[in-house]
Every structure is written in C-alpha cells, then in structure tokens.
Amino acid sequence: MFHLGWFLGNGYGIQPWNGTYAGTSMTDWTKPAIYRDLTTSLERGGYDFLFIEDTSMIEDTYGGSAESTLAYGRMAPKNDPMPLVPLLTAATKHIGVISTVSTTQYPPFLAARQAVTLDHLTEGRFGANVVTSVTHRVGQNFGYDKLPPHDERYERAEEWLDVVSKLWESWDEDALVHDQITPRYADHTKVHTIDHHGKYFDVRGPLNTIPGPQRRPVVAQAGNSIPGRELAAKHADTMLAMGQNPDQMKAFRDDMRQRMIAHGRNPDDLKVMFLVTPMLGETDAHAQQREAERVAYAATDEALRDKLWSLSYVSGGEVDYAQFDLDGPMPTNIVGNGEQSSMKQYTQGNEGKTLREVLLERRQINDLGLIGSPDTVAAKMGEIMDHVGGDGFLLYPEMTRRTIAEFTDGLSSALRKRGLIRDGYDHPTLRENLRSF
Numbered sequence: 286m287f288h289l290g291w292f293l294g295n296g297y298g299i300q301p302w303n304g305t306y307a308g309t310s311m312t313d314w315t316k317p318a319i320y321r322d323l324t325t326s327l328e329r330g331g332y333d334f335l336f337i338e339d340t341s342m343i344e345d346t347y348g349g350s351a352e353s354t355l356a357y358g359r360m361a362p363k364n365d366p367m368p369l370v371p372l373l374t375a376a377t378k379h380i381g382v383i384s385t386v387s388t389t390q391y392p393p394f395l396a397a398r399q400a401v402t403l404d405h406l407t408e409g410r411f412g413a414n415v416v417t418s419v420t421h422r423v424g425q426n427f428g429y430d431k432l433p434p435h436d437e438r439y440e441r442a443e444e445w446l447d448v449v450s451k452l453w454e455s456w457d458e459d460a461l462v463h464d465q466i467t468p469r470y471a472d473h474t475k476v477h478t479i480d481h482h483g484k485y486f487d488v489r490g491p492l493n494t495i496p497g498p499q500r501r502p503v504v505a506q507a508g509n510s511i512p513g514r515e516l517a518a519k520h521a522d523t524m525l526a527m528g529q530n531p532d533q534m535k536a537f538r539d540d541m542r543q544r545m546i547a548h549g550r551n552p553d554d555l556k557v558m559f560l561v562t563p564m565l566g567e568t569d570a571h572a573q574q575r576e577a578e579r580v581a582y583a584a585t586d587e588a589l590r591d592k593l594w595s596l597s598y599v600s601g602g603e604v605d606y607a608q609f610d611l612d613g614p615m616p617t618n619i620v621g622n623g624e625q626s627s628m629k630q631y632t633q634g635n636e637g638k639t640l641r642e643v644l645l646e647r648r649q650i651n652d653l654g655l656i657g658s659p660d661t662v663a664a665k666m667g668e669i670m671d672h673v674g675g676d677g678f679l680l681y682p683e684m685t686r687r688t689i690a691e692f693t694d695g696l697s698s699a700l701r702k703r704g705l706i707r708d709g710y711d712h713p714t715l716r717e718n719l720r721s722f
C-alpha cells in the first residue's frame with residue numbers, strides 16, 4: 286500500500302477559472318464550498334491529506350510588470366489558507382490538512398502557536414508545510430530589500446524549526462493537573478522557558494497554549510535542494526519530491542532514508558511523496574487523445590508564455606525569461622535564488638537545445654507515463670511504487686469539480702480494487718495515519 290495526497294498547487298487562490306469545467310470558480314474561488322467538496326471527496330477516496338501551497342506576492346518579474354500575472358490570475362490573487370483549514374476538517378472526520386507557512390514571513394513563536402491552535406481546531410489533523418519562500422517580491426513584503434540568499438534562508442529555517450520544536454516541547458506531557466478541587470489547572474514546574482538565543486532569533490517561551498492532540502503538529506517540507514533535504518531529514522514527517530522516472534525516484538528516496546539515519550531518525554517516519562500529474566480518460570484511447578490535446582496546447586504561444594512566467598518565478602524573481610528568444614539557445618547557466626531544484630529540471634542536460642525545445646520537452650511536474658483509464662494508471666502506479674520502495678504520490682491535477690471526480694471516484698476506486706491504497710483510516714491523527722504503513 287502507498288499513501289496519497291492532493292497538492293492544491295495554487296493554494297487558497299484563484300483556481301482554473303475560464304475553461305470548460307471552471308464552473309463558477311472565477312467568482313466563487315474565495316468561498317469555502319469547492320475546497321470543502323475537494324476535501325470530502327479526498328477523504329472518500331482514501332487520501333491521507335490535502336496539501337495547500339501558499340505565497341504572499343503579486344509577481345512582476347516576467348515582462349517587468351504584473352500584467353501577465355493579473356491577466357491570467359497566475360499565483361495571485363490568493364487568500365491566507367490558515368483560516369480555511371478548520372472549515373475543511375469540520376466537514377470531514379479523518380483526512381489531514383497540511384498548509385504552507387514560510388519561515389521568511391512568520392516569526393517562530395507566532396507560527397508555533399498558530400500550528401498548535403490549528404492542531405486543536407482540527408483535532409490532530411493539521412500539518413505545517415515549512416518553506417523558505419521563493420521570490421524577492423515576497424521578501425519585500427516582509428521587511429527585506431531582497432529575499433535572503435538560498436542557503437542562508439535554509440540556515441535560518443533550521444534555526445526557526447529548532448525554536449518552533451522547542452516551543453512545542455515547552456509543556457511537559459504531565460504539565461496539566463486538571464484538579465478542580467485544589468484547584469490546580471497546570472503545574473508551573475512542568476512548563477519551561479526555552480531561552481533561545483541564536484543567530485537569527487531570540488525567544489524566551491514557553492508557548493502560551495497547551496499541546497494539541499499531536500503535541501508536535503505534522504511537519505512537511507517542499508524543497509529538494511541539498512539544504513532542503515537536510516531540513517526534511519531533521520524535522521519533517523513528509524516531503525514533496527519531484528519525480529522524473531522510477532530510478533531517479535528510488536535514488537531520491539534512498540538518499541532521504543540515509544539522511545534520516547544520519548540524523549538518528551527512523552527512516553520510516555518520513556513519507557516521501559512524489560508529485561505527479563496523471564492524465565486520466567474513460568479508456569486508454571480517450572486518455573491518449575486528451576494527452577495529445579495537452580501536448581498541442583503546450584506548444585501554443587499562450588502556454589509557452591505561461592512556462593516562461595513560471596521560470597521567471599522559480600528563478601526567485603532574478604531572471605525575466607521574456608527577454609530570451611524562444612528559438613535561441615536555452616540559458617543553462619542560471620541557478621537563481623528561488624527553487625533551485627525546480628530550476629535544474631530545465632537547465633540540467635539541456636545544453637545545445639533551444640529554449641522552445643526545452644519548454645516542450647520538460648515539465649516541472651511529470652506524468653511518469655501515467656496516462657490511461659483509471660485502471661491502467663492504478664496498475665502503473667503500483668509498479669512504480671514497487672520499484673521506488675514505498676511511501677506515496679502527491680497528485681497535482683488542476684482543481685475543478687471534474688478533476689476531483691476523476692481522481693477520487695475514478696482513480697481511487699481503481700487503486701482500492703487492487704489493494705494499493707487505504708480502505709479507511711485506522712487512527713484519529715494525521716501523523717498516526719501517515720505512520721500506519
């Protein structure tokens with residue numbers, strides 16, 4: 286068996302709003318209804334969690350203006366996902382909700398307290414996806430001239446997670462006395478200051494609330510660069526990983542398991558979830574036809590502009606890809622200050638190709654050949670996981686009510702028939718369910 290998650294890649298932001306199945310998303314993306322539909326369907330489909338992306342900026346790197354961003358609704362507008370979380374768990378009983386928190390945006394005390402509050406409100410089904418943010422435009426909304434350099438951001442994130450972890454442990458397990466007669470609510474000798482004085486943070490503690498059902502809320506991590514992997518190996522319960530092919534996926538997971546052992550952790554306590562965008566159809570032929578339509582669309586000017594916009598973003602807002610000739614050489618020497626692992630997907634091994642060729646060949650998130658009817662795709666997912674060694678997939682479809690039905694009622698049923706995914710939830714909390722196999 287393997288785990289399933291759903292990556293809500295544009296967060297609590299504008300969802301596909303002008304296609305055939307967009308429905309009322311153009312105006313209703315701000316309302317809770319579609320996210321509730323999504324989460325209840327995911328629970329029916331045996332997913333471990335919904336994973337909500339978040340960013341805080343209106344990008345203007347591509348073309349040097351926000352025109353393209355706002356004309357298409359690219360990563361903006363976007364609401365804060367945290368208040369949405371308890372609405373989703375109130376509509377469900379078992380599924381977890383992981384939402385993104387940036388170490389650049391949140392002081393550690395505020396984040397630790399917010400996560401524990403959400404752990405209480407979700408009755409132990411909350412997870413925090415700890416990221417370092419990607420572009421300068423985010424940094425500039427939080428007091429920086431520019432987003433700090435990539436590796437320094439991770440150094441700061443390490444200390445940030447150390448502080449947050451200490452705050453989560455600042456109440457001993459037996460600190461609550463709950464004696465109404467004496468009366469004594471809590472034992473002050475079992476609630477400790479943390480007195481943290483580090484390079485980036487000074488925090489006295491203790492946390493001013495009691496531990497939630499999970500004590501330590503689930504921690505997720507999304508970066509795949511070496512410092513990102515280290516952060517995950519030290520602190521995370523689950524991480525997003527980008528899969529290119531089964532061999533690379535196996536190597537990535539093996540690498541993470543080694544890093545976990547090096548940090549004295551049980552490698553089974555980190556679930557490596559590979560992002561994937563399968564193409565489903567009523568039949569294999571129907572899926573192939575839909576894939577052909579996707580490939581044809583990907584070659585249009587509009588789709589290519591979208592990819593150039595994305596590259597400008599993942600470069601950390603350092604490079605405006607509108608400046609390059611699509612039929613000129615692919616600039617392969619750009620590392621950027623944003624998502625370095627995403628950048629590599631486009632730069633590595635592409636010397637001598639044109640920019641257009643690379644944009645047509647490479648996708649940040651792969652389909653891993655998962656194209657077909659739900660049954661065909663379910664069988665291939667099983668084969669890939671057997672090769673990789675385990676953990677699971679983080680499915681990343683565009684979010685419409687059509688894709689929700691395809692991936693929960695269609696794909697989940699096919700996976701379940703093969704015994705590949707859970708047929709119910711054994712435990713009340715997200716971490717326990719993640720660790721149950």
Ligand SMILES: Cc1cc2nc3c(=O)[nH]c(=O)nc-3n(C[C@H](O)[C@H](O)[C@H](O)COP(=O)(O)O)c2cc1C
Nearest residue numbers: 338339416417418507508509510513623624625626
């Ligand atoms: C698939 C994926 C999802 C990510 N989601 C977010 C996000 O929701 N918000 C955010 O600010 N950064 C996000 N990031 C950025 C990373 O988590 C990370 O903090 C940083 O950009 C560096 O990434 P790197 O380790 O790949 O270089 C994401 C990165 C990847 C690859």
